[in-house]
Amino acid sequence: EAGVAQSPRYKIIEKRQSVAFWCNPISGHATLYWYQQILGQGPKLLIQFQNNGVVDDSQLPKDRFSAERLKGVDSTLKIQPAKLEDSAVYLCASSLGLGGAYEQYFGPGTRLTVT
C-alpha cells in the first residue's frame, strides 16, 4: 500500500514570496491533516479535512495560509506571503476516519526555509 506522498521535499524561498505544498493521501482515507512542525517542537495542526470539507482550521493563519482539498483526495497548502517564522517542516497526514483509535499516517514532510 502506497503511503502519504508529499512534494516538494525541500523548498527555500525569500520572505514575501509565495509557496505551495502538495499532498496525496493514502487511497480511501477520508480525513486529511496539515501540520506545521517548527524545529524543536511537536507538530501543530493547521487544518483538517473530512473528505473535501474543513473540520478544523482554528490554528491556520488565514491572512497568509490557505488550503484546499480537491474532490476529497489531493490537497494543497499555500503560504502567501511567507514570513521568516514560517520556516518549518510541513507534514501531511491521513486517516481512514475521524477520531477514535484511527491512527494518522504521515508523509515525509516538506522542509521550508524562508530567508
Place this chain on the structure above:
Amino acid sequence: AQKITQTQPGMFVQEKEAVTLDCTYDTSDPSYGLFWYKQPSSGEMIFLIYQGSYDQQNATEGRYSLNFQKARKSANLVISASQLGDSAMYFCAIRLRGGSEKLVFGKGMKLTVNP
C-alpha cells in the same frame, strides 16, 4: 485546554536494554485517546501505540508497551530490548473525543541507543 508534557529532553540507553519515555497529560475530559509516535531523522512520523482512556488493560504492540496510570495522568512508553534503529525523536499526543478530535502533540524527546 488539553496539554501534553514530555520533560525529558534526551535519553541514552544501551542496546538490548529497556527504556521508559515519560509523558503526562492534562485534560478534564473523561474520554480521550493517547498516542505515541516515533520520528527518525528522515522526518516521517511513525505510529507506535494507542491507549484509550477507558481501556482496562495497558496497550502493547510488539516491543512497545504503554504504562497507563490514569489517576496520575501519565502514559509512559516502554521500549523493551532497545535496538539501534530505535534512535529517534518520540512524541506523545492526546486526542479528545468530540469536535474535530485533533491530535495535540508534546514537544518530544530524543532517544539515543548506544551499541
